[in-house]
Amino acid sequence: MIKTDVVIIGAGPTGLFCAHQLGIIGLKCEIVDNLDKIGGQCIELYPDKPIYDIPAVPQCTGEELTNNLIEQIKPFNFNFHLNDRVQELKNENNKWIVKTSNGKEFETPNVVIAGGVGSFEPRKFPTKSAEIFDGKTVLYSIKDKTIFKDKSVVIFGGGDSALDWAIELSNSSKVTLVHRRDEFRGAPSSVQKIKELSKSKKIELITKYSMNEVKGNGSIESVEIKSESGESKTIKADYVLGFFGLIMQLGPIAEWGLNLNKKTIPVNTESFETNKKGIFAIGDICTYPGKLKLILSGFHEGALAARGCFKYARPDEKYRFEFTTASSAIKDRLGVKE
Amino acid sequence: MAKIKYVEFNGTVHEIEVSKGLSVMEGAVQNSIPGIDADCGGGMSCATCHVYINDSEWFNKLPEKEMGEDDMLDQAYEPKSNSRLSCQLIVSDELDGLTVHMPEKQV
Known part of the structure; x- marks a missing residue:
């Protein structure tokens, strides 16, 4: 049984940036993806296609975006569990017990579903x-x-x-x-x-x-x-x-008792929490009024979901907003010297 | 507004007034017509808004496929030569009266 602050389902750009935000605020996470590599749709569907709407990046390919995000979370040394799929979510004493198809088990107060449109399967x-x-x-x-x-x-x-x-x-x-x-x-x-x-x-x-x-x-x-x-x-x-080619299937996510709207999960826009306490949904899989299926929206959703995770992972601490430019605690976490 | 007729695989017909400028896919999704999934949201990046244009006169009248549409259609469920992605059909006066048929399923 692996104990952690957050389990992220999905290693696409949204899941990766959420991991970054968790690292910045001092939380640990484990990332599970059923593909054999990191990057989600970016790497599976359009590794070579240029993307033009990442803020401050005029142009980059799906592969470049993925590599940069991997680089960005390197300081935190988070574990990836690839080729594995979260099968079961169960609540025990206010913790989520997460079981994967390869038999791994996690105990965590928070699960962030960043699963895109589900898992890829061959047509x-x-x-x-x-x-x-x-x-x-x-x-x-x-x-x-x-x-x-x-x-x-x-x-x-x-x-x-x-x-x-x-x-x-x-x-x-x-x-x-x-x-x-x-x-x-x-x-x-x-x-x-x-x-x-x-x-x-x-x-x-x-x-x-x-x-x-x-x-x-x-x-x-x-x-x-x-x-x-x-x-x-x-x-x-x-x-x-x-x-x-590949089709996307929601898979086991549909069986976890979450409210579903077609193939998407409704969330609040304050912390991107679902109808279940401690379960968050971000990126293409979540829905709310005004939702845009853009990578940049996924980044924003991940940043807020990370703060939402903080209160369950550190119930006795108060989350304090800090800038990466100014905070020495954040610089320590990033391993950069002043 | 243009009148678009959506025919589900089971034969159920939905006749909808769709605003000009929307895609045929958006007309279906906004009116909760079953049979069109549009997983990618209209970006020609999936093949789950696949429809058939059974009337060949209508098929030939539609705006030509952009590069990439046929590639995506290769990955659709049961594509045929009269297949289109409904996200690529933008509603205009010319499309008034169009009928699209849905495949048995999208995924």
Whole structure:
């Protein structure tokens, strides 16, 4: 059991800056995220896209923003628990017991939910027949590429994951790449490579078709694909891979007894506390009159939620407002010399 | 104001007067019409405001897709050649009478 002042759910920009604000006011926190890296949507959805509306930063990419935020909280040495998801929140004697899917347990007076729009999960094939083979021969990510050696692999999708894997696996497998339209959204060099491989018959490229059904008894035998005008084709397959990007699911957050408004959590705008004492929500996941889903709003919400956490973490102390330019206590926490 | 008809997957029809300048997505969200999620809030950064324009004449009349819309649509649930992201359809006099059909689900 790890005891801490605050557990932050979500390591996106909002969660990271909230951690910074907690460090500044002298509180400890532990940060949990179900992605394998820090940065949330910034790193998962647009690491290379420039952002133009971070105050005083005319332009930076999602990755640069993330790296700067990580740098900014370095002095506090907070622990990250990546690849892990908060499953359960339970109140015991005015403390929250937080349990994760990897079996970690925290005891804390405060939980800050900075979960964006929930956790990322791969979008799956819509057909029921794919579910039977899910995780065995119908896959949405690749852990061990050796299983495909000398097999027939049908890949669906038009982005970088689909293209990169089609190129990579074409060396040792019989690859068919299926995409719903003629254009691809992957890197131009990969698109070029795919076209060359298709020309030299190293892969079979089929466009304007999408998944209709996975066929097989016990194991996959083939996939049936269809065009919008109703034509269909059947392709022999040992493995079927789908790369349609990620969708966001609220996941276990929906089961914690919090008030929900569609997929967002209503909060007060003084401390961003939810209907549960000691549970706060900030960033894209919270809602209140006038809410803007901007990173800068998340920063503001995180700063106020951190002060909200103070009164439960230090019930016998009075929070005192201080500037980082003037406070020697803050400078000590940051490890900077005057 | 322009009249926009939203047809849910189960066939339920909502006919709404939407103010000019709003997106077709905003028209749905502000009137609590189910079937359009708009997780990202209208930034062409998700694909959860996906609709079909079944009438090909209407489809061709709509403002052309900006770069990136088709890329996002690749990641939608059951995209077709008549798919659009409703956050990218800005309501104007020209859109008066438009009908959009919703997919079975968004995520």
